[in-house]
Amino acid sequence: MTNKNMTKYFFNLLMAFATIACSSYSADVERALKLAGENRAELEKVLEHYKDDPLKYKATVFLIGNMPDHYSYSDTMYLNTFYHELDSVFYITKDATNVLKDSLFRQVKEKYSTKNLTLVSDVSMINSAFLISNIDHAFSVWQNEKLAVHLNFEEFCEYILPYKVCETQIFENWRLFFDDFADESLYKASLCKLYRNSVLKACEFVNMELKNHLKTRLTTENSLPLEVRMKIGLHSQIPIRRLSTLSKIPFGSCDDYTELATAVMRTKGIPVAIDFTPQWAFRSLGHNWNVLFDASGKKIVFEGCNERPGMPHKEDHIMAKVYRKTYAVNSDIEKIHHAEKYVPEIFRNVFMKDVTHEYISTVDVDIKVSDPNKSKYAYLAVFNNINWAPVGWGKISFGKATFKNIGKDILYLPVNMGVNGLLAIADPVIVGFDGKITSIKADTLHKQKMVLDRKYPVFPHVYDVMHRVLGGQIQASDSPDFDDFVIFHTITQYGTIAEDVFLENTKKFRYWRFFSPKGGNCNMAELHFFEKDSTNSIRGQIIGTSDSFWNDGKNEKEAAFDGDALTFFDAPYGDSWVGMDFGKPVAIDRVYYLPRNDGNCIEIGDDYQLVFWSDNQWKSLGKQKATGARLIFEDCPSNGLYLLHNHTKGQEERIFTYENGKQVWW
Numbered sequence: 001m002t003n004k005n006m007t008k009y010f011f012n013l014l015m016a017f018a019t020i021a022c023s024s025y026s027a028d029v030e031r032a033l034k035l036a037g038e039n040r041a042e043l044e045k046v047l048e049h050y051k052d053d054p055l056k057y058k059a060t061v062f063l064i065g066n067m068p069d070h071y072s073y074s075d076t077m078y079l080n081t082f083y084h085e086l087d088s089v090f091y092i093t094k095d096a097t098n099v100l101k102d103s104l105f106r107q108v109k110e111k112y113s114t115k116n117l118t119l120v121s122d123v124s125m126i127n128s129a130f131l132i133s134n135i136d137h138a139f140s141v142w143q144n145e146k147l148a149v150h151l152n153f154e155e156f157c158e159y160i161l162p163y164k165v166c167e168t169q170i171f172e173n174w175r176l177f178f179d180d181f182a183d184e185s186l187y188k189a190s191l192c193k194l195y196r197n198s199v200l201k202a203c204e205f206v207n208m209e210l211k212n213h214l215k216t217r218l219t220t221e222n223s224l225p226l227e228v229r230m231k232i233g234l235h236s237q238i239p240i241r242r243l244s245t246l247s248k249i250p251f252g253s254c255d256d257y258t259e260l261a262t263a264v265m266r267t268k269g270i271p272v273a274i275d276f277t278p279q280w281a282f283r284s285l286g287h288n289w290n291v292l293f294d295a296s297g298k299k300i301v302f303e304g305c306n307e308r309p310g311m312p313h314k315e316d317h318i319m320a321k322v323y324r325k326t327y328a329v330n331s332d333i334e335k336i337h338h339a340e341k342y343v344p345e346i347f348r349n350v351f352m353k354d355v356t357h358e359y360i361s362t363v364d365v366d367i368k369v370s371d372p373n374k375s376k377y378a379y380l381a382v383f384n385n386i387n388w389a390p391v392g393w394g395k396i397s398f399g400k401a402t403f404k405n406i407g408k409d410i411l412y413l414p415v416n417m418g419v420n421g422l423l424a425i426a427d428p429v430i431v432g433f434d435g436k437i438t439s440i441k442a443d444t445l446h447k448q449k450m451v452l453d454r455k456y457p458v459f460p461h462v463y464d465v466m467h468r469v470l471g472g473q474i475q476a477s478d479s480p481d482f483d484d485f486v487i488f489h490t491i492t493q494y495g496t497i498a499e500d501v502f503l504e505n506t507k508k509f510r511y512w513r514f515f516s517p518k519g520g521n522c523n524m525a526e527l528h529f530f531e532k533d534s535t536n537s538i539r540g541q542i543i544g545t546s547d548s549f550w551n552d553g554k555n556e557k558e559a560a561f562d563g564d565a566l567t568f569f570d571a572p573y574g575d576s577w578v579g580m581d582f583g584k585p586v587a588i589d590r591v592y593y594l595p596r597n598d599g600n601c602i603e604i605g606d607d608y609q610l611v612f613w614s615d616n617q618w619k620s621l622g623k624q625k626a627t628g629a630r631l632i633f634e635d636c637p638s639n640g641l642y643l644l645h646n647h648t649k650g651q652e653e654r655i656f657t658y659e660n661g662k663q664v665w666w
Contacts, residue, residue, distance in 0.1 A: 028065030035068050036123040045128035050135070055153070059135055062157045066328050069350055070122040073168055073241075082112045083170070083242045090248040098217070101250045113236045119168070126163075130171050134163040137175045141269030146197045148269045150295040159271040159293055162327040165262045166241065166255075167351075174243040178267040182209040186268070200300065203270050203292045203309050210261060210305040217251040254303070258288045261304025265290075274325040275301075275355060277391075278346050281320040281410040282666070283459075283654070284385040289313060291324070299358060320382050320407040321391040322359045323352040336393060339376045342417040344390040347379075354405055362405040363435040369401045369425040373418045378403075378425060380412040383655045383666070388413050388422055401425075408433050411440070411641070411655065411666035424616040428641050430666070440657065442614050442640030448658070452610070452631045453497040455644040456600035456652040457665040466494040469524070469595045471517035474501060476509035476588070480543070480581065488591075491517075495595030498526075498602055498629035508587045513544065513579025514560075521549055522571040522578055524560045526594035528604060529580060531587060535627050537604075538586065544578035545571045565603050568596040592629055599650055602626050606648035613641040613655075623647075641666075 025033065025047075033040050043064055050056040073079055085108045093101045138161045142148045148160055163171075185205040189195040210216075239255075240246045243263050246256055258274045265272040271293040278286045292300040292309050302309035333350045336343055356362050369378055378401035381388035394403035401414060414426040428440040458466070469491050477485040486509070489501045512529055516522040522545065528537035544557040548570050555570035557578045569578050594601055602608070606626050610633050611618040621636050631644075636658075643655050656663040 026061060026065060029061055032064045032068050032123050035121060039124045039126070042126065042128040042131075043123065046131050046135075049128075049132055056135060056139060058153070059139070059157060059161055060131075062328070063131070063135070063161065063163065064123070067123045067126070068121050069329060070164065070327075071119045071167055072122055072125060072164075072171065073117045074120045074125060075117050076170070078112070078116055079170060079238070079242070082108070082238060083240075083245045085111075086240070086245050087248060090250075098250060105249065105251070109237050112238050114238055115236055117238070122164075126171065130173065131163060133173060134175065135161070137179075138266070141267070145269035147199050147202050148271045150199075151271055151293065155271065155293065158326055158328065159273055160266050160269065162266075165243075165266070165274070166259045166325075168239065168241045169259075170242045172242055172244060174263050175267045177244045178247075178264045181264055182206045182268065185209055199270060199292065199295050200309055202268065203265060203272070203300075203302070206264060206268055206270065207261060207302060207305065207308065210264060211307075214247070214252075214257075214260075214305050215250070216257060216305050254288045257303070257305040258290050259304075261290050265292075275322055275359075276325065277319045277322050279320070279382055279384050279389040279391050281318045281382045281391075281407060282457075284652075287314065287317075318407065318410060319356070319360055320380070320410050320412070321354065321405075322356045324355045326351050326353055333393075336377050340417065342419060344379055344417050344422070346390055347393060356405045356407065360407055363408055363431065364402065364404045365406065365431060365435065365437055366400045366402050367414050367426055367429060367437065368399060369396060369414055369416075371396060371399075371416065371425055373416050373423065375416040378414055378416050379422075380406060381415050381422065382410065382412060385651070385653055388415060390415065390417075390422070406431060408435065411657075428613060440613075440639065440641045442612050442637040444637045446638045447635045448638045450610070450633045450636045450642075450658055451661065452633070452644055452663060453602055453629065454600050454663065455602075455608075455646055455650075456598070456654045458496045459598070462496060462598050465523060465596050466496050468520040469495040469517070469593075470520075472520060473515045474503075474591050474593075475513050475515050475577075475579075476507075477511045478509055478585065480511060482511065482513065482515075482577075488588075495523075495597070498592065498594040498597075500629040501591040501593070503589060503591065505587055505589065508585035510583070510585050511543070511579060511581055512586075512588055512591075513577045514593060515577045516571065516574065519574040520576075521574060522557075522560075522569045522576045523596040524578055524593060525565050525568040525596050526563070526592070526603070527560045527578065527580075528592040529582075529586075529588045530590040530592070532589035534589075537592070538580075538582065540580040540582035542578070543581050544569070545573075545576035547572045563605075565594055565597060565599045565601065570596075590628075594629075598652070600652055602629055602631055603646075603648075604628065606646055609645040609647060610636070611643050611645065612637055613643075618643060 033043055036043055046060050050060050089104045089108055093104055142156050142160050186202055189201050189205055195201040246260050262272050262274055273291050274288055275291050276288040290302050290304045294300055300309045301313050329350045330353050333347055336347055376396055378394050378396050379390035380392040380403050381390045392403055392406050394401045408431055411428055411430050413424055413428045415422045416425050430438040472491045473487050474489040475485045475487055488503050514524050514527055530537050542558055542561055548555040549572050557569050559567040560569045560578045604626050608631055609623045610621040612621055621633055624631050641655055643653060645653060654665050656665045
């Protein structure tokens with residue numbers, strides 16, 4: 001380096017130190033101001049505006065210091081056109097049917113795509129007037145409305161102050177828009193001594209008014225896994241992030257409703273946050289909900305725009321992790337970004353904190369891992385019906401990954417993240433209720449026969465109707481009115497799976513049927529009759545009870561023979577029946593029946609494949625075309641993790657272990 005360059009280098013270094021020394025801003029604020037570029041002046045206007053008000057100045061520092069990693073779309077003209085069209089649809093369909101409303105709203109949404117939008121940091125585009133208005137309003141409701149006076153300053157900064165409740169939210173004055181919402185309800189509450197200044201009752205009244213205003217109808221579109229969203233063409237649609245528009249939409253996801261409720265509550269000075277589980281531990285999707293910070297110190301859960309605070313809310317759902325959305329940066333997650341080149345999508349968001357312990361009993365675990373990527377961090381993943389989805393993170397040290405505050409009775413896969421995505425760094429593990437870790441490693445030396453009757457566990461929509469075939473009978477007769485019939489089988493099991501009934505029969509009858517138990521309304525999805533040694537069912541003329549429960553031309557007796565497991569005969573009354581007239585007497589050797597179900601039983605004619613987890617991938621144990629109610633796979637590894645695919649149709653598939661001859665779902 002020449003003397004001239006050396007002099008220039010030390011001069012620049014001296015000036016840099018002088019700038020830092022003279023700066024009155026914290027390091028976080030200075031970083032934000034530098035990243036703001038040409039918008040720096042707007043941020044400095046806000047700092048200057050509150051220089052003589054220490055508390056508001058401190059709040060401004062909080063907002064600006066944490067602002068750089070908050071993002072919005074810069075293409076406001078394109079977005080405003082999109083939102084204006086949605087608003088127009090609302091006004092012209094006020095009295096229309098839900099079907100028409102949904103159709104028109106979806107048509108507008110499909111016209112616009114995120115492909116035409118650019119994400120930029122809020123610091124580069126936020127307006128000083130907008131930020132000042134937001135801060136003044138937040139302080140007004142905190143200090144004057146008496147619904148948030150129990151919050152300390154740090155809590156106020158998180159649960160009242162932020163100028164946005166979600167990323168990519170448009171910069172509109174949403175507090176002004178919602179300012180008079182539910183005022184009459186809150187005024188009426190103030191007339192009661194018990195309800196006056198009650199945060200809980202205020203939250204209840206506002207949420208009920210939101211529910212009545214919106215007439216909420218949930219959709220899972222925004223919550224579907226990316227793979228599914230891409231398959232059905234939803235992945236590039238613009239989320240509705242203008243709150244005034246969102247308040248008019250006739251349907252929405254739990255994300256939409258929690259965000260809208262949070263904005264309205266904070267406008268009224270009611271301290272609310274959004275908690276979420278990124279992925280259920282036992283099924284697809286995750287879930288968002290609201291939590292109220294009551295003056296009593298309790299944190300009260302509720303569904304935004306739906307139920308009253310404190311109402312039971314998915315309490316039977318097993319959760320692996322729960323996070324709270326924050327405005328402030330989580331420094332622990334930020335450290336992951338500094339240490340790792342590749343980070344799972346869930347942890348690219350630094351604005352959340354772990355609150356799992358507030359909801360469930362948790363445990364800390366150490367898991368031995370092999371780490372070809374030489375990572376400093378590992379992740380615990382649960383299965384989302386398609387792929388592994390990371391939900392928790394931990395540090396790796398001396399060949400062990402330490403995970404804190406994780407849910408129990410859950411199967412996890414320890415992974416890390418590389419250039420090619422997720423990589424398993426240990427076998428799947430089950431964390432038991434006692435915190436004990438059980439490794440699931442396929443034993444290829446000790447083989448077993450596996451008999452499978454479902455590809456997905458039974459959930460409430462099956463459970464609630466499974467009793468309807470109990471006591472039903474397979475009958476035969478030579479009379480079309482079944483005046484004189486023979487009972488060949490009486491159903492003694494609940495209808496959660498398909499069944500093969502093998503008959504000890506040498507007699508021939510022309511008419512065969514399923515006769516429903518009292519109150520069962522027949523509820524048969526599929527019915528197949530087989531002659532001896534035949535793999536193909538025989539067909540005749542469909543006979544049985546006429547019409548259906550709703551008398552709408554659907555779910556009539558033909559549904560029991562249409563080859564579709566998701567359609568079923570829903571008879572108009574309990575003592576009903578459905579069957580076949582074969583035109584001549586026939587001897588039936590086997591009857592396959594599939595009760596009303598979810599489409600996840602074994603269906604005759606469908607192609608299935610059983611796979612097991614080994615060496616960071618699923619490996620095949622063979623394919624079969626179903627000929628009956630169960631699939632039998634020979635010579636399978638024991639102690640493994642398995643997954644049954646239906647390659648013919650359907651989406652729901654769930655991992656399971658195989659214990660004592662039964663599928664155990666995880």
